[in-house]
Amino acid sequence: MKIEVKYFASIREAAGLTNETVTLDVSATPTVDSVRTLLAQRSSTLREALATGRPVRTAVDHVMRGGDFELADGCEVAFFPPVTGG
Numbered sequence: 118m119k120i121e122v123k124y125f126a127s128i129r130e131a132a133g134l135t136n137e138t139v140t141l142d143v144s145a146t147p148t149v150d151s152v153r154t155l156l157a158q159r160s161s162t163l164r165e166a167l168a169t170g171r172p173v174r175t176a177v178d179h180v181m182r183g184g185d186f187e188l189a190d191g192c193e194v195a196f197f198p199p200v201t202g203g
Contacts, residue, residue, distance in 0.1 A: 118143045118190045122156070125197035128173065131166035132156075141188075149175050150184035152194060172199050 123136040139156075141147045153175070157167040167173060175182055176195045188194065 118147065120152070120188055120191070121193045122152070123193065123195040125195065127198050128166045128196050131162040147188045148184065149177065149182055149186045149188065149194065152188065153184070153196070167196065173197070174199055
């Protein structure tokens with residue numbers, strides 16, 4: 118199964134990428150959280166950026182989704198920190 122992952126703002130800086138295609142093991146239905154955990158294992162900076170306790174927002178196919186949302190083949194998953202400002 119393949120998904121397209123996009124990174125934004127500080128998470129993009131930690132990943133060193135804007136986007137990538139990720140191949141997932143389909144022995145279990147992947148979720149937003151399982152992909153987040155998988156990606157966090159790649160480097161210490163990405164692990165810190167995607168840590169479970171950090172307020173990371175996730176959109177799947179342009180719709181905000183929670184960590185337990187199940188992913189489908191070919192979907193787009195975007196990770197970004199909350200937007201702040203005034």
